[in-house]
Amino acid sequence: MMFDGVNLIAVAAAAVASFIFGSIWYGVLGKAWMKAASLTEDQTKPDPVTLGITFACQLVMAFVFAGIIYHTGETSIRTGIISALMIWVGIVMTTQIINHRFQGRPWSLTVIDGGHWLGVLVAQAIVIGWFAS
Numbered sequence: 001m002m003f004d005g006v007n008l009i010a011v012a013a014a015a016v017a018s019f020i021f022g023s024i025w026y027g028v029l030g031k032a033w034m035k036a037a038s039l040t041e042d043q044t045k046p047d048p049v050t051l052g053i054t055f056a057c058q059l060v061m062a063f064v065f066a067g068i069i070y071h072t073g074e075t076s077i078r079t080g081i082i083s084a085l086m087i088w089v090g091i092v093m094t095t096q097i098i099n100h101r102f103q104g105r106p107w108s109l110t111v112i113d114g115g116h117w118l119g120v121l122v123a124q125a126i127v128i129g130w131f132a133s
Contacts, residue, residue, distance in 0.1 A: 005070040006063065010131030014062035014124040019055055021123045025116045036109035058120070065121070066128045075132035080125030084118070092117045 026033060034044055046054075068087070072079045093114050100110045
């Protein structure tokens, strides 16, 4: 199933992989993240609507990311990871740093959230690239 060079099955699989990665990441770093974000456990309990929105956003992200990788001229794990690193450094981390500095958030929150988005992008890159091989 292709849409303008984007494998829709790969997109769905990449969204699932990144959703699972996020669950593991924040499962392991949850207490540190709550402390850095100044949130209580009650404030961070996910509800089905939030989880649905999260997955829908991961799906959109994977679709757009697959299109970005496709437009490099070669969809592969290598080009996916290179694209992931460039997007992470140039877009994700710069926005995280700016937002967290203006919000007066600690650097630990920036590191935890930034690491999550790096993992999400790399997971999506690997899945999208693997489906193309």
